[in-house]
Amino acid sequence: MKPYAFGVDIGGTSIKIGLAKTSGWLFETRKIGTPIDLSAESFLLNISEVIKQRIHARGLHPDDFEGIGVGVPGPVDEKGVVHGCANLGWGEVDVKGIMERALGIPVQVGNDANVAALGEMWQGGGKGYANLVMVTLGTGVGGGVIINRHIVCGQYGSAGEIGHLHVSDDETEPCGCSNYGCLEQYASATGIVRTAARLLDAHPEANSILRQGTPLDAKLVCDSAREGDELALSVVEAAMDQLGKALAMISCVIDPEVYVIGGGVSLASDVLMPPLQRAYKRYAFPSSRDTAFKKATLGNQAGIIGAIKLTMPDAKENKEKIK
Amino acid sequence: MKPYAFGVDIGGTSIKIGLAKTSGWLFETRKIGTPIDLSAESFLLNISEVIKQRIHARGLHPDDFEGIGVGVPGPVDEKGVVHGCANLGWGEVDVKGIMERALGIPVQVGNDANVAALGEMWQGGGKGYANLVMVTLGTGVGGGVIINRHIVCGQYGSAGEIGHLHVSDDETEPCGCSNYGCLEQYASATGIVRTAARLLDAHPEANSILRQGTPLDAKLVCDSAREGDELALSVVEAAMDQLGKALAMISCVIDPEVYVIGGGVSLASDVLMPPLQRAYKRYAFPSSRDTAFKKATLGNQAGIIGAIKLTMPDAKENKEKIK
Structure with a gap:
C-alpha cells in the first residue's frame, strides 16, 4: 500500500x-x-x-x-x-x-453516512468489529451498514436508510420522504421535539420543565429527563421505544455484531442508552437479544476517517467484485 | 474446481x-x-x-x-x-x-433458508442477481439474505429471520418466538388462516365461501380470493399488506435487487403478488419502489441446489475472510 x-x-x-x-x-x-x-x-x-x-x-x-x-x-x-x-x-x-x-x-x-460507519469501524466505536450498523441521530436519522468490513450500498444506494424504517401504523403527518410512520419522525432531534410538543398538548395538567424552556429542543428534553422530569422521561422513552424496535428489525435482516450510536442527539447517551437497550431487548428475536451497543467516538471526524479507509484495498474489494 | x-x-x-x-x-x-x-x-x-x-x-x-x-x-x-x-x-x-x-x-x-436462497440465486428465480432476499411462505415465514453473491449469516445466525420482523403494535397473541406482532403471525399459512378466522368471527353477517370450506386452510383462502370472495380477498390483502411493509423495511436496510418469493403459500402467487407489490410500493422508501419481485422456481430442490453451490469457491470466500 x-x-x-x-x-x-x-x-x-x-x-x-x-x-x-x-x-x-x-x-x-x-x-x-x-x-x-x-x-x-x-x-x-x-x-x-x-x-x-x-x-x-x-x-x-x-x-x-x-x-x-x-x-x-x-x-x-x-x-x-x-x-x-x-x-x-x-x-x-x-x-x-x-x-x-x-x-x-x-x-x-x-x-x-456509510463512509462515517466505515470510519467508526476502523478507528471509532466499532473498532474490532466486522459487521456493524451505525445509527446517526441528528436532525434526521441516518445509518450505515457494514457487512464483513465492507459498506453495503444497495441497488439504488438506499441501504442504511434506517431513518425510513416503518415503525408506526398510526402516524397522521407525513415524513420528509412522503411516507407515514418513519423512524425519523420519532427518534431524530426533530422527532423528539415533535413528540414533546404532542405530549405537552395532550397533558395540559402535567408540570414539566419543558413548559418553561425556550427553545424546546432535543437537548432540553434530554437534560430535563436527566433531572427526572416525568414528561421529558416519557418523551425519551417513546423515542427510544421506536428506535429499539427498528434496530430489533435490522437484527432480523442482517443480525450485526454491534450498533454504533452517533450524531448530535447521542451526546445525551447517558439518558438514551438505557431505555434504548431495554426496548431493543423487548422487540428482538430471542437469539439476537445480546447484540452490543457502543457510542460513536469520532464525532465530526468520522466522515474524513471513513473516506481515508475507503481508499484501502480491503474496503475496495467488494466493489470490484460486484461489477 | x-x-x-x-x-x-x-x-x-x-x-x-x-x-x-x-x-x-x-x-x-x-x-x-x-x-x-x-x-x-x-x-x-x-x-x-x-x-x-x-x-x-x-x-x-x-x-x-x-x-x-x-x-x-x-x-x-x-x-x-x-x-x-x-x-x-x-x-x-x-x-x-x-x-x-x-x-x-x-x-x-x-x-x-439461506442455502435455499443461494440455490434460487444460482439456478432459480434469482438467477442473474447478486443481491437478493428470498422469502419462504410456508407454515412459518423464512428468509435468506444474499449480498454480493454470499449468504449473510449474522452474528448469532439469525440474519434472514424475516418472519420475526415486528409489523404490528396491536397483536395480543404471542408468536412462536415469544414476541408479539411478528410478520409470521400474518403472512404464513398459519397466519392467513388465523386472520380468516378472526374476520369470519368479526363479520358474522358476511357471506363467504370460507364458512363452508373444510378445512379452513391457506389454499382455500387463496382459491376463494381467486373466485372473488370478498372476505377471502380482505384476508389476502391484510396478509400482503404486512408482508409488503416488512419487505419495504428490508429495503431500507440492504436495498436488494430482487425479492424471490417461494414456499407452499406462494403457489397462489397469481392472487398474492399484485396486492404484495402494491403494499410494497406504498411503504417503500421512494428510491427503492421499483425493486423486482420474482417467483421462486426450484421448489423443494432449492435446498439441494443451494447446498451444492455452497461448496464452490465463490460461495465460500466470505466465510474464509471473516475468520
Whole structure:
C-alpha cells in the first residue's frame, strides 16, 4: 500500500479535507466552505485544486497516494457516480471520473453516512468489529451498514436508510420522504421535539420543565429527563421505544455484531442508552437479544476517517467484485 | 474446481442427498427418512455412509469432489457449527467437523433458508442477481439474505429471520418466538388462516365461501380470493399488506435487487403478488419502489441446489475472510 491518502467529506455547509498516512494517522485537516452556485464539475475541480496544492506544499507526488476517498450526502453507485444530492443541488455526477481525471490518483466515492460507519469501524466505536450498523441521530436519522468490513450500498444506494424504517401504523403527518410512520419522525432531534410538543398538548395538567424552556429542543428534553422530569422521561422513552424496535428489525435482516450510536442527539447517551437497550431487548428475536451497543467516538471526524479507509484495498474489494 | 459435489438438505421429516457436476448438473437425488432417536453424531455418520456408498457405486473417489454442502434447519456459524435445531432435537453440533472426518471431503454448512436462497440465486428465480432476499411462505415465514453473491449469516445466525420482523403494535397473541406482532403471525399459512378466522368471527353477517370450506386452510383462502370472495380477498390483502411493509423495511436496510418469493403459500402467487407489490410500493422508501419481485422456481430442490453451490469457491470466500 502506498504511504498517503486523502479523505474528503462533502457536506451542505462545509467540506473537510484530511491528509493521512495509510497507517491511520490523520495529520492535517482543512475545512472550506461549501461553494454555492457552482456546477458540480467546477465544485469538484475546486476541491481537486486544494488537494493539488496540499500535495505540492508537503513536497509529495501523486504517486505517493494510495487514493482519495470522498463521502457525499447522496446515493452513490459502485462506479462512484452520485445519483442526486438535494443539499448540493446535484443531479447525476461522476465524482470518481471528474476527480481522477483532474488528479491522476484513484478516487473512491461513498455515501456520507456509510463512509462515517466505515470510519467508526476502523478507528471509532466499532473498532474490532466486522459487521456493524451505525445509527446517526441528528436532525434526521441516518445509518450505515457494514457487512464483513465492507459498506453495503444497495441497488439504488438506499441501504442504511434506517431513518425510513416503518415503525408506526398510526402516524397522521407525513415524513420528509412522503411516507407515514418513519423512524425519523420519532427518534431524530426533530422527532423528539415533535413528540414533546404532542405530549405537552395532550397533558395540559402535567408540570414539566419543558413548559418553561425556550427553545424546546432535543437537548432540553434530554437534560430535563436527566433531572427526572416525568414528561421529558416519557418523551425519551417513546423515542427510544421506536428506535429499539427498528434496530430489533435490522437484527432480523442482517443480525450485526454491534450498533454504533452517533450524531448530535447521542451526546445525551447517558439518558438514551438505557431505555434504548431495554426496548431493543423487548422487540428482538430471542437469539439476537445480546447484540452490543457502543457510542460513536469520532464525532465530526468520522466522515474524513471513513473516506481515508475507503481508499484501502480491503474496503475496495467488494466493489470490484460486484461489477 | 473439481468435477463433482454433493448437496445435502436436512429437514425434519426427510433428508435429500443430491449428486451433481460442479458445472451445475444435478444428476442424482435420493431421499431418506429423517432418523429419530439417534444422536446427532450417529445421524451425520449415517448420512456420510450413504454418501460413501454413492461415491463407490458411481466408481468415483473422494478426490473427485469439490465438497459437500449441507443445509440444516437451525442457526449455523461460520465454522460450520450448528447452534441448536429444535426439529432434530440437536444442541450444538459440529456438522462440518464430524462429516469431514468421516469422508475426507471438505464440508460447508449453512442454514436451510439461506442455502435455499443461494440455490434460487444460482439456478432459480434469482438467477442473474447478486443481491437478493428470498422469502419462504410456508407454515412459518423464512428468509435468506444474499449480498454480493454470499449468504449473510449474522452474528448469532439469525440474519434472514424475516418472519420475526415486528409489523404490528396491536397483536395480543404471542408468536412462536415469544414476541408479539411478528410478520409470521400474518403472512404464513398459519397466519392467513388465523386472520380468516378472526374476520369470519368479526363479520358474522358476511357471506363467504370460507364458512363452508373444510378445512379452513391457506389454499382455500387463496382459491376463494381467486373466485372473488370478498372476505377471502380482505384476508389476502391484510396478509400482503404486512408482508409488503416488512419487505419495504428490508429495503431500507440492504436495498436488494430482487425479492424471490417461494414456499407452499406462494403457489397462489397469481392472487398474492399484485396486492404484495402494491403494499410494497406504498411503504417503500421512494428510491427503492421499483425493486423486482420474482417467483421462486426450484421448489423443494432449492435446498439441494443451494447446498451444492455452497461448496464452490465463490460461495465460500466470505466465510474464509471473516475468520
